[in-house]
Amino acid sequence: MSNVRVAGVGLTSFGNTPERTSRDLFAEASITAFEDSGVPRDDVDALLYGNFMGELSEHQGHHGPLMAEAAGVQAPATRYESACASSGTAVRDAVMRIRNGEDDVLLVGGAERMTNLGTAGATEALAIAADDLWEVRAGVTFPGAYALMAQAYFTEYGGEHEDLAHIAVKNHENALNNDKAQYQSAIEVSDVLEAPQVSSPLGLYDSCPLSDGAAAIVLTSEEYAEEHGLDAPVSITGTGQGGDRMALHDRDHLARSPAAREAGEQAYADAGIDAADVDFAEVHDCFTIAEVLAIESLDLFPVGEGISAARDGRTTADGETPINLSGGLKAKGHPVGATGASQIAEVATLLSGDHPNSEFVESGTTAVAHNAGGTVASATVHVLEVDN
């Protein structure tokens, strides 16, 4: 079984560029990824591309060939759609294809154009990741669904909005040095607590922004990287995927994410590591409460203790396990279909020492990327390690 190397990564700036098409966004990310990798486009065996709401925001289906064309790649292309975990699932399939010996070089990534829909339109588009009949028609929005989980968490394990506020403050702080981030501005706990409510207890500053953006990664087999003398010190050594019932009300537990736990356990076993080996993580903090559920699911913190981790400084840049050094979805932005691949790109550059925040994890060798879809009915987790 071949090891899988991260040969190159590319990200657009994430932000508010409503006029830019997803094909343009992905083209930009792919150019950066190819330049970073030194891999010629002709060597690409396939494109695996994540996108969630292209039908709604761009009246466009069948994204695969369109995006291969945009990237200048003449190879078969497939779109992956798993809500906000779309490109996480694309990465996972790419890893398995290379390991199986099916392919040597794959272009993986995703893009999303969202802000052209406006806040109301994008809220409606995001909501289709929930059960239309039994959730959306009752008025469930995405912030609303996570608010239901937050309230259930507070009831079961304690905690308060101020705990969540520290997560938003931390992630904004981490994004200050990330020039790709949507928000490079510090905020204070009081800003979060005083912000307008979206769905109680979550307010505007508990929520990630609407974002346009793209991410691209060139993955190769170990053999290809060696033969071509690539500078690719980071490998994806573990992959896992979990699933759960679609509607939140059908979960065994309203304040936990078993799909993410399952994905994490698989990925750790696959990489031959334990949670204790994880030096830092990028997790899917679409809302502040989601970071709590993620770090507990990944077993980085015991259930019920994730809520205070940011407030206690345990997950800050200088804490024991830095979480979301990129700024996370909260501050870096969340162009849905690009997010999973962008997390892999951020982790890889943090590990290789090329990230503005690499100084906080200089001794780190092992890190995790956690990508979640819906109210975590879909989840992927990847372990990345850097050569010593």
Next chain:
Amino acid sequence: MSDDESQTRDAGFDEWLDAAEAGEAYYLECANGHGSLPPRRVCPDCGSTELEETALPESGEVATFTVTHVPTPAFEEDAPYATAVVDFGPVRITGQIVGVDLEAIENGLEVEPEITVSETTGERVLSFSPV
């Protein structure tokens, strides 16, 4: 939702709303006692295909709730509104909480199904009101 969509019923789901409106809400119970909601042919817990419409307990308890201030366009004129997951025992169901001040909603509140109408679209909405 477009006019076309609203004219075509969703088999299974709209019948359930009809039944709830008539005070005859039900859930599907499989041969092994698992509860689920229609339309459904296979029990998602155990794969049983013997699903039987069984009367929903008359009331359930609010398990978690939120008050939404930023709605989708379909609920623009309804906001702010409360949404809750209500636990009926064999199944949990998501719906809006009506007939009570938003500030008075709490976990454990005992409610029963009540089909209401969206102020924005005129569509039926699965709701619950205090018993």
